[in-house]
Amino acid sequence: MIHKVKGAVVRAKNAPVTIETVLVPDPGPGEVLVDVLTSGVCHTDLHYKQGGISDDFPFLLGHEATGVVNAVGLNVVNVVPGDRVILNWRAVCGNCRACAKGQPQYCFNTANATTKMTLEDGTELSPALGIGAFIEKTLVAAGQCTRVDEDVDPAAAGLLGCGVMAGIGAAINTGAVKRGDSVAVIGCGGVGSAAIAGAALAGATTVIAVDRDLKKLDGARKFGATHTIDSTAVDAVEAIRELTGGFGADVVIDAVGRPETYKQAFYARDLAGTLVLVGVPTPDMVVELPLLDVFGRGGSLKSSWYGDCLPSRDFPMLVELYKQGRLDLDAFVSERIGIEDIEAAFTKMGEGSVLRSVVVL
Incomplete structure (x- = not known):
């Protein structure tokens, strides 16, 4: 038929x-x-x-x-x-x-x-x-x-x-955010806001939202951001460091996917911290980083595909959290x-x- x-x-x-x-x-x-x-x-x-x-x-x-x-x-x-x-x-x-x-x-x-x-x-x-x-x-x-x-x-x-799972998964699955971690999320659209919600669910105590749009920053707080940074007004990397004792965040999530934001995420990490790229770049984009900095800062540089989710496992769990009022x-x-x-x-x-x-x- x-x-x-x-x-x-x-x-x-x-x-x-x-x-x-x-x-x-x-x-x-x-x-x-x-x-x-x-x-x-x-x-x-x-x-x-x-x-x-x-x-x-x-x-x-x-x-x-x-x-x-x-x-x-x-x-x-x-x-x-x-x-x-x-x-x-x-x-x-x-x-x-x-x-x-x-x-x-x-x-x-x-x-x-x-x-x-x-x-x-x-x-x-x-x-x-x-x-x-x-x-x-x-x-x-x-x-x-x-x-x-x-x-x-x-x-x-x-x-x-798609988008909400990608963001939540970037924090919980790919970034493996733990209780007490500090997390910075660059870009507070749908995916970035979901990453903020995921970091909060995982028990991060410092969740920093970074964006150029004040409305998006205001919205980020309702998803669990404890601090916001207007990257048009201050240097985002320095501001993240100031909010994390001068060290940088344990996990930084780039929800934009541009060379500029990837570099910000790279340098906003603490030593041995984790960078998660979940924003989707275009084919022409190229990132240049001093190899010595890649070596010297240690940690992990990860890409998050669909929040590294397993739908049969993650969808029902997140729906249940939604029903409980926790998401x-x-x-x-x-x-x-x-x-x-x-x-x-x-x-x-x-x-x-x-x-x-x-x-x-």
């Missing part, structure tokens, strides 16, 4: 988002058809629109989503129709060298649906991050579905599908919009006036 539904498509580099009729087949073996409830407007979707991910246009945008299982294909055992799920882009294979080492959070062979969604003229669509969730129904691999409780706001829970996912939802408002949401994202716009299907 073919399902005719509406979806948000970008046909060419920097072309406007258009709402198109998309043909979605029933799921094949190992696949799941999902009725999408909500999907956050993530910066990665904008990267797809701008051609910064690949040139496999046209793209079906959206990936930060919650939905309900509509139907399952052969050999699917982890979900059944009616299950509430958060979609993820790390469907671990269980067989690659990372999985064999017991590190499925680094799986090198994650699965996507192989059955294609198309436009009415037969043009195959490339779903963003193998999901494509700005649509009424989408087709994903079974491993991209993580069951969660139904008694949570789908708009909030769905943000765990305010609602605070990340700046606005709820229709599918026709995605282009305007990208503009607001560029202006820095929202943490997340969430499309309600």
Whole structure:
């Protein structure tokens, strides 16, 4: 059976988002058809629109989503129709060298649906991050579905599908923040704010938010920041050192992903401290650091892929913390919009006036 539904498509580099009729087949073996409830407007979707991910246009945008299982294909055992799920882009294979080492959070062979969604003229669509969730129904691999409780706001829970998980995981999983640590987060957008929340959850006693936007700094406090630094007014590295006894932070998280912020993070660490890069750079960016400083400061320089998360482990745990009132996912939802408002949401994202716009299907 073919399902005719509406979806948000970008046909060419920097072309406007258009709402198109998309043909979605029933799921094949190992696949799941999902009725999408909500999907956050993530910066990665904008990267797809701008051609910064690949040139496999046209793209079906959206990936930060919650939905309900509509139907399952052969050999699917982890979900059944009616299950509430958060979609993820790390469907671990269980067989690659990372999985064999017991590190499925680094799986090198994650699965996507192989059955294609198309436009009415037969043009195959490339779903963003193998999901494509700005649509009424989408087709994903079974491993991209993580069951969660139904008694949570789908708009909030769905943000765990990408940005919020990336930030929280950068602190808890990649940075291994411990009780009593000092943490600095450079960049207080959605991912950076989530990193602040993750550091607070892990028990950091000094959590320093760094940004150029005073509104974002004000917002960072509600996620757990104990101090804020306006990097347009002071030297961020020196300010972080002043707040940490002159030493630098135990963990510094770069949630921007630019050479300038990476250098700030590098020098704002304490000796033997940890730097975590979770902001996504562009292919042309290059960092130059004196090799002697890399050697002499010691510690760890890490990149965080999707917050080094394991969705089957981390999503239910974070949803439970949300239900207990210990993780305010609602605070990340700046606005709820229709599918026709995605282009305007990208503009607001560029202006820095929202943490997340969430499309309600």
